[in-house]
Amino acid sequence: MSITNETATFGGGCFWCIDAAFRRVKGVLQVSSGYTGGKTTEPTYKQICTGLTGHAEVVQIKFDSSLISYETLLAMFFTLHDATQLNRQGNDIGTQYRSVIYYHDSEQQAQTNQYIAKLQSQIREDIVTEVSPATTYYPAEQYHQDYYNENPEQRYCSLLIAPKLKKFEKDYKQFLVN
Numbered sequence: 001m002s003i004t005n006e007t008a009t010f011g012g013g014c015f016w017c018i019d020a021a022f023r024r025v026k027g028v029l030q031v032s033s034g035y036t037g038g039k040t041t042e043p044t045y046k047q048i049c050t051g052l053t054g055h056a057e058v059v060q061i062k063f064d065s066s067l068i069s070y071e072t073l074l075a076m077f078f079t080l081h082d083a084t085q086l087n088r089q090g091n092d093i094g095t096q097y098r099s100v101i102y103y104h105d106s107e108q109q110a111q112t113n114q115y116i117a118k119l120q121s122q123i124r125e126d127i128v129t130e131v132s133p134a135t136t137y138y139p140a141e142q143y144h145q146d147y148y149n150e151n152p153e154q155r156y157c158s159l160l161i162a163p164k165l166k167k168f169e170k171d172y173k174q175f176l177v178n
Contacts, residue, residue: 004064004065004066005062006062006065006070007063007104008060008061008063008070008104008108009058009102009104009134010058010073010100011037011056011059012080012081013081013089013092013097014089014092014097015144016033016144016148017080017081017160017164018077018080018081019145019146020146020148020161020165021080021165021168022059022061025076025175027064029062029063030061031059031060031061031062032061032137032139032145033058033059033139034058034060034137034139034140036060036135036136037058037102037135038053038055038056040053042138045141049094053096054095055138056095056100057096057140060137061073070107074101076172076175079167079168079171080164080168083099084125084126084128086098098128099127100131101130101131101132102133102135103133109131112131116131
């Protein structure tokens, strides 16, 4: 059986939660927290936190589309954050925390736009998720990679990420690695 390797890039606030959730999904081959969508070359976390570089905190996912569909990944992504909050997620405020999907081809662009239209028809608030072509991706510093699993007792992780993961694991049990 051959692997159909594709890439998805999602930004939904702090990348630690999105990273932790997608590491649990069958068919996800690799997860990397990083930055994209800005103008600074090789940005650092300190630089992007100023909001001046234009980058978003994102998670880049390599996945086997014969095992998990892009549409399923979209559905998961939209349950992990509030797509109606402009340039923020909860107490994380700034353009670096924007809801954004960077598509890697015209098929992803079409699927993303269709999914957002379907979701928008089900809610009153406006979905503010940016849909843009993928640009240069810069991996975040090593300490951001797999942050939740490396630091589950850290206050942000235990108070904010753990409850989201519990719900995610309940909602998507059939898609998760045992």
